[in-house]
Amino acid sequence: MAQQLYEEQEEEERKEREIRNRRRDCVVCRDSFLPGEFASLVDCLHQPEVCTECFAQWISSEIKDGSWREIKCPGTDCGLALKYHEVQQLATPESFAELDNLLFRDALGGDDNFRWCRAEGCQSGQVHESGHAGNIFRCVGCGFRVCVIHDKTWHEGETCDEYDYRISGEKEKDEQKKLQVEQEQASCEAIGKLSKKCPGIKCAWNIQKNDGCDHMTCSRCRHEFCWVCLAPYKDIRRKGNIAHTEQCKYHSNRLN
DSSP states (O other), rough: OOHHHHHHHHHHHHHHHHHHHOOOOOOOOOOOEEEBBBBBTTTOOOOOSSBBHHHHHHHHHHHTTOOOTSSSSSSSSOOBBBHHHHHHSSHEEEEEEEHHHHHHHHHHSSSSTTTESTTOOOOOOOOOOOOTTTEEEEEETTOOEEEEETTTEOOOOHHHHHHHHHTTTTTHHHHHHHHHHHHHHHHHHHHHHHHHHOOSTTTTEEEEEEESSSEETTTOOEEEEEEETTOBBHHHHHHTOOHHHOOOOHHHHOOO
């Protein structure tokens, strides 16, 4: 009986020594694991050296860092790209779901007519072809509209040509020119209402009458004329000047 117990104890110790001898360290976390606790890839030529937990974390970091299109083995001097089913087997469910979504969106994005909605928080996308839909992409999920020509939020109230005209700065320049012309016209009209041009030969100097009688003298050519009818003032002094009295009732009354 004692002999049997001794042999059984020896066998258990032998198995424990065998297990200890088989354990090795993960090159990432440096913890000790059995061979079955290491991630293994069929096409890798090296001995598995990264534990399954560290391998899953590696896959997660590759996805977050943007290297999800080709996740490579982290083993020393390896760089073998993982197959889809290997990622599915070794990644956490959350990481694999994220990768699957990225691959799905990438595949759809390969279609030139497929567009993702640009609205914040919207995950919808659809095929958008030109034609009756025109330049407006309208999301079937949230209704957000995008200009497919400018790849920006739809410019409400403007055609694409009108939008280009505005953002180029030409519209503002034209509006400023128009305003300047209108101001000049208004100024000329004001001058025309408040002033008259000197009727002197080759003069046409703008003269404004503020107060006083209608006997005007041009400060430029010294021509004297009637403010009311613009007739030369020397003619006004000639009593019986029919032409003048007919066109200027003011002086007609005075001369008569």
